[in-house]
Amino acid sequence: MAIITEKDLQATYDVIVVGSGAGGGQSAYTLTMNGVKVLMLEAGRNYDPVTETPMFQSRADAPLRAMSTKEKPFGFHDATVDGGWEVPGEPYTQASTDPKQRFDWWRSRMLGGRTNHWGRISLRNGPYDFKPYSRDGLGFDWPLSYDDVAPYYDKVEMLVGVYGSNEGLENTPDSPNGTLLPAPKARAGELYVKKHVAKFGIPVIPIHRAILSTRQDHVNFPARLHPNNPKAQKIIAKAMQERAACFWATDCGRGCSIKANYQSTTVHLPPAHATGNLDILCNAHAREVTVGTDGKANGVIYIDKVTGQERAVKGRAVILAASSGETARILLNSKSNRFPNGLANGSGLVGKYIMDTVGAGLGGSVPAFENLPVHNEEGAGTHVYIPWWLYKDASKLGFARGYHIEFGTGRRMPGLGTGGASPGYGKSYKEEVRQKYGAGIGFSGRGEMIPNENSFCELDPTVKDKWGIPVLRFHWKWSEHETKQAAHMEATFAMMIDAIGGKARNPQADGSKAIDTGGRIIHEVGGAIMGADAKKSVTNQWNQCWEVPNVLLNDGSAFCSNADKNPTLTIMALAWRATDHLIEEMRKGNL
Amino acid sequence: MENIPADNSGQIDRRMALKWIGAAAAAAAVFPHASAQDKLPRPAATPTGQRIGTDPVLNKNYVPGDLWPLTLTPKQRKAAASLTDLIMPPDNPGDKLPSQLGVQEFIDEWISSPYDETSKDRPVITEGLDWLDAEAQRRFQKDFADLAEAQKCAIADDICGKTPVKKEFKSAQNFFGRFRYLAASGYYTTPQGWKDVGYVGNVPTVNFDGPTPEALKHLGLA
Ligand SMILES: Cc1cc2nc3c(=O)[nH]c(=O)nc-3n(C[C@H](O)[C@H](O)[C@H](O)COP(=O)(O)OP(=O)(O)OC[C@H]3O[C@@H](n4cnc5c(N)ncnc54)[C@H](O)[C@@H]3O)c2cc1C
Ligand code: SF4
Numbered sequence: 001m002a003i004i005t006e007k008d009l010q011a012t013y014d015v016i017v018v019g020s021g022a023g024g025g026q027s028a029y030t031l032t033m034n035g036v037k038v039l040m041l042e043a044g045r046n047y048d049p050v051t052e053t054p055m056f057q058s059r060a061d062a063p064l065r066a067m068s069t070k071e072k073p074f075g076f077h078d079a080t081v082d083g084g085w086e087v088p089g090e091p092y093t094q095a096s097t098d099p100k101q102r103f104d105w106w107r108s109r110m111l112g113g114r115t116n117h118w119g120r121i122s123l124r125n126g127p128y129d130f131k132p133y134s135r136d137g138l139g140f141d142w143p144l145s146y147d148d149v150a151p152y153y154d155k156v157e158m159l160v161g162v163y164g165s166n167e168g169l170e171n172t173p174d175s176p177n178g179t180l181l182p183a184p185k186a187r188a189g190e191l192y193v194k195k196h197v198a199k200f201g202i203p204v205i206p207i208h209r210a211i212l213s214t215r216q217d218h219v220n221f222p223a224r225l226h227p228n229n230p231k232a233q234k235i236i237a238k239a240m241q242e243r244a245a246c247f248w249a250t251d252c253g254r255g256c257s258i259k260a261n262y263q264s265t266t267v268h269l270p271p272a273h274a275t276g277n278l279d280i281l282c283n284a285h286a287r288e289v290t291v292g293t294d295g296k297a298n299g300v301i302y303i304d305k306v307t308g309q310e311r312a313v314k315g316r317a318v319i320l321a322a323s324s325g326e327t328a329r330i331l332l333n334s335k336s337n338r339f340p341n342g343l344a345n346g347s348g349l350v351g352k353y354i355m356d357t358v359g360a361g362l363g364g365s366v367p368a369f370e371n372l373p374v375h376n377e378e379g380a381g382t383h384v385y386i387p388w389w390l391y392k393d394a395s396k397l398g399f400a401r402g403y404h405i406e407f408g409t410g411r412r413m414p415g416l417g418t419g420g421a422s423p424g425y426g427k428s429y430k431e432e433v434r435q436k437y438g439a440g441i442g443f444s445g446r447g448e449m450i451p452n453e454n455s456f457c458e459l460d461p462t463v464k465d466k467w468g469i470p471v472l473r474f475h476w477k478w479s480e481h482e483t484k485q486a487a488h489m490e491a492t493f494a495m496m497i498d499a500i501g502g503k504a505r506n507p508q509a510d511g512s513k514a515i516d517t518g519g520r521i522i523h524e525v526g527g528a529i530m531g532a533d534a535k536k537s538v539t540n541q542w543n544q545c546w547e548v549p550n551v552l553l554n555d556g557s558a559f560c561s562n563a564d565k566n567p568t569l570t571i572m573a574l575a576w577r578a579t580d581h582l583i584e585e586m587r588k589g590n591l
Numbered sequence: 592m593e594n595i596p597a598d599n600s601g602q603i604d605r606r607m608a609l610k611w612i613g614a615a616a617a618a619a620a621v622f623p624h625a626s627a628q629d630k631l632p633r634p635a636a637t638p639t640g641q642r643i644g645t646d647p648v649l650n651k652n653y654v655p656g657d658l659w660p661l662t663l664t665p666k667q668r669k670a671a672a673s674l675t676d677l678i679m680p681p682d683n684p685g686d687k688l689p690s691q692l693g694v695q696e697f698i699d700e701w702i703s704s705p706y707d708e709t710s711k712d713r714p715v716i717t718e719g720l721d722w723l724d725a726e727a728q729r730r731f732q733k734d735f736a737d738l739a740e741a742q743k744c745a746i747a748d749d750i751c752g753k754t755p756v757k758k759e760f761k762s763a764q765n766f767f768g769r770f771r772y773l774a775a776s777g778y779y780t781t782p783q784g785w786k787d788v789g790y791v792g793n794v795p796t797v798n799f800d801g802p803t804p805e806a807l808k809h810l811g812l813a
Binding site: 045051052053054055056057058059060061062063064065066067069070071072076077079081082083084087088184185186187188191192195213246247248249250254368369371372373374375376377378379380411412413414415416417418419420422423424425426427429430433434437438 | 747805
């Protein structure tokens with residue numbers, strides 16, 4: 001990777017990209033493939049999945065059998081470096097002590113950010129999802145439509161590699177033929193659920209996931225991705241050939257050393273580097289965007305985390321993609337005479353309307369799964385899911401919008417707790433452990449949250465991080481739309497567990513108790529919403545700040561709604577689209 | 592107790608953890624004759640040592656003792672090994688005993704570690720192991736590890752919870768349940784434990800074949 005040290009920094013760059021995750025990776029890719037000189041600033045350390053991923057380690061190879069700890073909350077082998085619910089030296093605060101008003105903020109500090117360990121579920125927003133206000137009068141319409149984004153969904157799916165199928169369901173878009181990779185077969189338990197919930201009209205269909213079920217079409221995709229750009233085609237064709245197909249054996253949350261799934265570090269950054277147009281500076285924590293006398297951004301001030309010293313770099317444009325919360329923080333900390341309330345914040349909306357996904361879960365044991373004949377059920381996450389199926393019932397539900405359901409079955413790598421629940425000891429005990437292993441199911445609902453006035457972040461007036469930079473303070477409140485939705489999820493899960501003859505653990509009828517704490521689903525978006533009116537939004541439809549057009553917000557911060565569909569595919573599609581527009585504007589001399 | 596959802600098996604179940612906090616508090620107060628019988632030095636009260644940290648080397652194989660010192664006494668470790676083997680005797684020819692796979696060392700690593708979640712188990716396990724030897728001495732004048740199989744079972748049957756447990760064995764029952772949780776976690780996470788329980792992943796294959804015809808038949812899907 002083009003990892004540079006400070007002494008190799010150029011005097012100026014065309015574009016400075018802050019952050020190297022989904023948004024930053026896509027931005028750098030699109031820019032460099034088009035010949036634009038880019039500096040990427042990344043707060044975390046350099047990270048190389050090819051050499052660092054613990055592909056085949058058993059949990060017995062990890063301390064404490066890979067137990068979840070404060071330092072490694074998703075277990076020892078999880079591909080999160082220097083991150084988690086807390087990052088040492090980088091606090092954030094809560095405005096309220098009420099647990100229901102908490103926002104938990106997951107961060108990772110490494111090259112590639114959260115894309116190294118994300119779940120890789122890659123669902124397109126549908127046409128309704130971009131016009132929610134028009135449908136039910138709540139929240140905001142996007143200043144763009146599904147048709148504007150669709151070509152970029154196509155491109156991102158081809159570039160990163162997404163498996164799935166086209167089912168022709170309402171607001172659950174199909175992809176053009178030949179874009180998706182084939183969906184893997186459903187697991188035994190997944191098929192069992194499908195059969196037994198059909199009577200409720202609940203569809204169980206292949207999920208879309210950023211995993212190479214087969215190798216990418218390196219012959220045809222490059223020209224579809226980069227028409228009239230032979231250099232880019234050549235580079236991406238080669239990069240595609242360097243990725244292997246999934247071998248159905250391991251846990252993608254550890255990352256993938258054979259590059260079979262999408263991580264920015266294996267998919268976006270290598271070809272971007274191969275163009276020769278990308279410099280990456282790690283351990284560089286951006287503090288603020290600097291502004292010239294013309295009112296335009298002209299660079300970034302960052303902390304060199306190795307020396308603790310403050311540095312400045314220059315660029316003609318700046319793309320922030322530090323994760324939506326951190327992007328809002330950088331804007332709020334970029335105060336100047338011209339922008340006393342922070343950059344691009346004339347509307348006062350920076351930090352406002354932050355959103356997560358509505359989450360609730362229910363598990364149970366399923367006698368039918370006991371003693372299932374042994375076969376491999378590992379690899380590439382869950383293979384199916386349940387898209388929202390009650391669009392026609394919207395007026396009867398008592399809450400707006402909807403949710404999709406993810407569920408896990410099967411014999412996965414044993415961890416802490418395997419066998420722990422059976423009684424007795426000796427041969428009969430072991431027999432029961434075998435019988436019960438893999439005979440469980442876990443349902444998770446993932447639903448749409450409507451942006452509200454009570455969920456926002458701002459700079460904490462007193463608390464600073466270890467470099468003296470003011471930190472974020474979070475305000476959070478679910479509305480009844482979300483809590484009622486969570487209650488509906490629980491009732492649906494209980495109904496489905498019952499339908500498969502299982503025993504649910506303890507369904508929670510009270511939605512305000514069933515709903516996960518804000519932030520816990522880690523689908524953090526919003527905080528600098530886009531819109532058609534500069535007074536009521538922070539960016540236009542091209543993630544471009546109204547007040548400072550050479551600053552783009554290419555992570556989820558410009559989202560003005562958060563559909564039930566997991567956000568990352570949309571982050572990448574919008575980043576690509578916004579970056580294309582930026583290149584165009586720079587070429588025209590408009591910036 | 593509860594099943595851990597398939598996608599969540601690496602994480603400690605919160606409710607389970609809370610339950611055991613209660614158990615630990617209870618155990619610290621009972622086991623009256625343990626310290627009188629066991630003259631060996633007791634392990635340090637608060638384990639100290641290196642934590643895992645936020646950026647450990649991930650693709651390296653660790654063994655108990657790599658990050659913090661183990662603290663069971665030799666006598667406790669012997670009892671732990673013996674009880675582990677009693678709980679999970681090998682079923683297949685050629686299989687190793689759990690103690691030969693180092694399961695008791697994992698339990699030692701667990702109770703010696705500097706984490707709140709694990710150190711809660713420390714009094715439960717150490718005092719329980721001491722109790723086990725004391726009880727073996729009381730009944731059979733030998734340490735637990737030196738008992739004949741039937742003698743070990745006589746004690747285990749009283750505390751394993753399969754049949755109603757007498758009042759005086761309640762804290763021993765707590766110990767046994769927690770010990771079994773750890774021993775099983777230690778064993779089933781090893782490659783031999785995988786085979787034993789019916790996990791055949793972690794081996795690369797070209798295609799994902801999906802369920803076998805037998806599996807589909809089992810579920811009435813064929
Ligand atoms: C366990 C888990 C599962 C998930 N599963 C899914 C899923 O299945 N589907 C889905 O769509 N989404 C999923 N997500 C969410 C997904 O990871 C994010 O939406 C996505 O990574 C967002 O990309 P990003 O570029 O905005 O942020 P990130 O990927 O977080 O990247 C931001 C980068 O910016 C760096 N940075 C932060 N602050 C600064 C600064 N001041 N200066 C310089 N650099 C900085 C960070 O170190 C980081 O590398 C999941 C997340 C987690 C944690
Ligand atoms: S399951 Fe497939 S994509 Fe996931 S880590 Fe393993 S090989 Fe890579």
